[in-house]
Amino acid sequence: MHDVIIVGGGPAGLNAALILGRARRTVLLCDASQPRNAATPLTWGLFTRDGTPPFDLRAKGRADLDRYETVECRDVAVTEAARDADGFTIIQADGTVERARRLILATGLAQDIPEFEGFETYWGTGVHSCPYCDGFEVRDRPLVVYGRGHGGCGLALELTGWSQDVTLCTSGHDGDLSDKDRDRLARNGVRVIEAEIERLEGDGSRPTCLRFRDGSQTACTALFLMPFACSPSPLITQLGCELDETRSVVPTREYEKTNVPGLYVAGDASRRVQFAVVAAAEGAMAAFAINAEFVAEATR
Template identity: 40%
Template sequence: MFDVIVVGGGPAGLSAALMLGRALRTTLVLDSGEYRNAPAAAMHNFLTRDGTPPRELRRLAREELAVYPTLEVRDLAVVGVEAAEGGFRVTLSDGTAQWASRLLLATGLADDLPPVEGLAELWGRGVFHCPNCHGFEVRDVPIAVLGSGYRYAELALHLTRFGSDVALCGNGPADLGADMVHLLADHGVAVREEPIARLVARDGELEGIEFVGGPPLARRAIFTGSRLRQRSPLPAQLGCAGFDDGTIEVDDFGRSSVPGVYAAVIAAAASGTIAGGLVDKELLSADLGLPSPLSAAGS
């Protein structure tokens, strides 16, 4: 029996494994090979690894973990888990089973993308969700924001720092109040409300947007949102409490609602990035005359 089985071989799971290996805990990391950032060419806002491909980060992490004798990493998915005497029985995709005293879930989230033709094929390569992660790389190229309502209008305003050619494409009515319409116009953001027919690409590179009616719009980058969901059925199988976005509910120490089950949901290394991002949003909101993101979060 292992002390701990870590389910998930991304940065969160591998970081947890490093801590456990240094504590000489017998630990098995199970990696299904599914990662939320797999489509991205590079990761950003990670000190000393800015611009590193996600695959390379995982390779380097595994290389570091290899020196710890109580750690083992296997490229297998977990297909089932259940409470057993003294811990948990974990069934693997090769038909075998392993046992552990504790489980640490680092299964992550998955994106359900807007149903626009051509969008999924460009996800992470011409269509993005995070301006802090990808905005710098697409500065000074024509940008579109795909979505309607205040959230997407605010995103379009924030993206004007990266270039002067930003358009908000509502894929239908943009659903904005008069004040926001004027604010977008003041910052040179065009608004298109025709339904979107498809995204156009050539040789895997985004070229633009075609609408059901109206002229096409040449774009080199698009930012939009996604609906998040828990990637794995394991938290539900175990009965872990969770939130609407699929995140497992944990206390300050990573403990879930199920005794013996822990979850990695926020990496400590990200705290500086989160704080820096909030400062940036506060400054931008002040510059644009928008409410503070902290007051919006509390309302």
């Protein structure tokens, strides 16, 4: 039996494995190599690694683990997970069964992209979900938010820090905006377009304009999505984790603990601040808490 199994090999999972390896715990890290940011060319906002390609970060993280003989990495998906009195059992995609005393889910989220023509084409290169990650590179250019209601209003106002040319597109959901939100948008120079979206057009590498079903269009260098529902790993629901009101994020407790004893969730699936550096920190906190538990159990 392993001390810890980690599912997911992004910043959260890799940093958890690193800390646990340094604590001389036996760790199995399983990674399906299907990260949410696979289409993103560069990772921004990460201390000493600003602008590094995501897969380069993952490769470096894997290489860092090579010196720790108690850490094993496998390129395999985990399809099932269960908890019993002694710990956790996982089943890998190849049918292999493994057990551990503790389990960290660092599985991230699967991004649900609205089904408008062009949105998926430019996902990661012109369609984004986080202005902190991608706003600086498109600063002072025409930016569009696709969203509705108070959430769409908030993201549009947030983007005014990167550009004074911001448009909120509701695609027919105009009734979701309150009068107060409309007033704030108008006072801050944010246009509201209520026509239904038809498609996002571009030059093959970046978007250039957003077209509407009524024949109109607006310039668009980048389109930001209001946080739409993202899909958590099925393992989270299999294990009985509580979810927040969006049914996508696990509201973790102190040190990334969940409502399930011995189960930790770190990274994008546990927070709305979805930065690589935050995910890495959460992985480290989960690892610290698990090792502290093992020490307490062994020395009581």
